[in-house]
Amino acid sequence: MIDYYEIKSQPITRVMVFQAYKKVRANKGSGGVDNMDWEWLENNLKTELYKLWNRLTSGSYFPMPVKEVAIKKKGGGERKLGIPTLLDRIAQQVAKTHLERMVEPQFHNSSFGYRPSRNCHQAVDQACKNTFNHDFAIDLDIKGFFDSIDHELMMKAVRFYCQDKWVLLYVERWLKAGIVQQDGNHIDRLTGTPQGGVISPLLANIFMYVSFDKWMETNHPEKPFERYADDVVVHCKTEKQAIYVLKQIGVRLRKCQLTLHPEKTQIVNVRGKAEKKYPKGYDFLGFTIRPQWQSHW
């Protein structure tokens, strides 16, 4: 339990809630488990936003479970979305804006995904540059990234960068929020952050900053990399280094309860000394990167 006096040091204002409402509404996304739609919310806007603000500031805000929806991936698989209620998405937007302001300046320069003023072209551009003077690249991907994020480690990471009680309280509640499956069954969420949560991409970046970016900086500072969410390229000079670093990364990520995707993770030899053993190019963010040239599809 938390009381008003603990959280009023970083007050949530009604303006913040209204701005968040406008931002979330601009997506025109569908409703969550309560089936509330934008038309209804607009008709009851004053009372609903006031109620939400009041709950957020008092610490009595509890999110509803997320609505699970399976969508087809173009790769052929299935992706499980966890769709929060409209009001829960608005609440997340309030916290996301606040938390992002605190952590964003500290993020690694080689992190490109889900970040303001950054795009995949910058990541691909940097990958191309690093490919010129590094013969080997590790193209790695994390299996079920959003779904496997450990809650305790996630909270530890957030706590390190933000001490606002209300942020910590609600981030934990959003992580722990239940799931209502399409057949109507309620299940608990033990790991992961919902794919569909406004704050999830930011939480993912915080998690990977601690688990990977910062770890690379201290343990392999001479190896440049580019990270876009869970899609990473690490550059190495030699085959031996590539094998060793990949192994170390695997160990590190496992300590953070993450697993490398066995199919999508590979060592690439961009200049042909070991051309028999490794592929000589790799796909990154929709581009194919090879030694002399780069092509889109």
Place this chain on the structure above:
DNA sequence: CGGTACTACAC
């Protein structure tokens, strides 16, 4: 500068 309506791509 603020807001709306679409489109496309990455994850």
Place this chain on the structure above:
RNA sequence: CUUGUGUAGUACCG
């Protein structure tokens, strides 16, 4: 029915 973050483009309103 299908969510989210980010980027880019086009049109429009104040």
